[in-house]
Amino acid sequence: MSDWVFGDRENGLSDKDNGLGLKAMDAEQLRENAHKMVDFIADYYKNIETYPVLSQVEPGYLQKLLPDSAPLHPEPLQALLQDVETKILPGVTHWQSPDYFAYFPSNSSVAGFLGEMLSAGINMVGFSWITSPAATELEMIVLDWLANLLNLPHDFLSKGPGGGAIQGTASEAILVVLLAARDKVLREVGKDGLGRLVVYGSDQTHASLQKACQIAGIHAENLRLLKTESCNGYSLSPESLTEAISHDIASGLIPLFFCATVGTTSSTAVDPLLALGKITKKYGIWFHVDAAYAGSACICPEYRHHLNGIEEADSFNMNCHKWFLTNFDCSALWIKDRSALIQSLSTNPEYLKNKVSISILRISIKFSRNLLYVVVHQASQGSTVIDYKDWQIPLGRRFRSLKLWMVLRLYGVENLQSYIRNHIKLAQQFEDFVVQDSRFEVVATRTFSLVCFRFLPANKTEEYVNKVNRDLLDAVNSSGKIFISHTVLSGKYVLRFVVGAPLTEERHIIAAWKLLQEAASSLLEN
DSSP: OOSOOEEETTTTEEOOSSSOOOOSSOHHHHHHHHHHHHHHHHHHHHTGGGSOSSOOOOTTHHHHHSOSSOOSSOOOHHHHHHHIIIIIGGGOOOTTSTTBOSSSOOOOOHHHHHHHHHHHHHOOOOSSGGGOHHHHHHHHHHHHHHHHHTTOOGGGSTTTTOEEEEESOHHHHHHHHHHHHHHHHHHHHOGGGGGGEEEEEETTSOTHHHHHHHHHTOOGGGEEEEOOOGGGTTOOOHHHHHHHHHHHHHTTOEEEEEEEEBSOTTTOOBOOHHHHHHHHHHHTOEEEEEOTTGGGGGGSGGGGGGGTTGGGOSEEEEEHHHHSSOOSOOEEEEESOHHHHHHHHOOOOGGGSOOOOGGGSOEEEEEETTEEEEEEOOTTTTTSSOOGGGGSSSSOOOOTHHHHHHHHHHHHHHHHHHHHHHHHHHHHHHHHHHHHOTTEEEOSOOOSSEEEEEEOOTTOOHHHHHHHHHHHHHHHHHTTSOBOEEEEETTEEEEEEEOOOTTOOHHHHHHHHHHHHHHHHHHHHO
């Protein structure tokens, strides 16, 4: 017999006097230590402005601070939290900082955090209806709520032929609908047609489309990223799409899939959905709309027009974890014809078939010679329920609808609309600062809460201007006071300033602009 003393012989975890002695799961230990963890996280948010926004560590820094192997014996939670404070947080780029203005936001909130906590506590794996009926049905309900807020067509609702499903990211959403489109066409033309399938987007479309094509087996030379122009606000012209499709058909290729964008990554350009959608319908092309960032703004009536033409789309996606106060990950995907997705992604091995108890399935009762027969109708196989495993790449899935449900209920639509409007107002204020300083210029039309701008010293070459803007970006980011990112538009190196962090206020906008002005002046002096 081992000398090891078991605190919980069933789970095999030690209960030695180590200051903690955590069991695998114990309600009272959870209560005590979860309080400590919540206090730690609350203090993190309370002090978040004291940290450099962009991590200032060098590559490999953590390898020098942590041991080479895991501890043999349990360690107390307090020691672990101390290491988080002194070793982990210095290597964190603080996306929730009010001075974070890079890329696009990745929102968190009290409601989102509580939903994430509850989901982690329940810790179910809801790949099919029977694995947890509430998880499936709440997801259907809450995505119908959101679809109605966005005024999506009835076909996108769960009561229609389509419905919504929460994916991990917009990249996953694009991949699954591309696979559905691919398989739908290949069932008609045969698998030999794969090499002739063509996918379309603009040169402003997110790179996830390219990755989806790589995974789906679409030949690299059959991905058309059509050129956009600054005169059109970097949105894709219908004429460009029509011309590309006509050329490919004449070449014996098969137009398969088109991805339009509402709120492109570089400049938040909006493609003209209605005109583009009519083209895709004419040629039988799958039409997907990626509104990963800007979709959230469309719950506000004054921004809903950016979705005009969505009725022509076959699928639509927005990231609730970007600008909708829902903690990562929570990417909402709606599809008009769920059967296309299910036919592409469905698997039904014996061990996943719903052979479940009578109490949770439809039953019918038959009498024969005084014998009672109970006929069990298997729910999934009878198409009476949804199994979300057939709407996504992985089998397993978390209870993500909980946090979206809690965000919608604990904040309400009016507060969510005000939240988005406030960020757009702050972005407009920053844009006004740029316009008022003759040394800077706005490079692209501001549509939502992203401002694309650059420092423009007088009488300098384009090459010099690009270099000085790279230097300006490095200067402000290395200060740790703010974090912004960049893009390239029409050959110009452009700085991106996007407002979207939950804690950002007017004072942060003012301070960020002052820092940029001072850094620009310093560069000119040097």
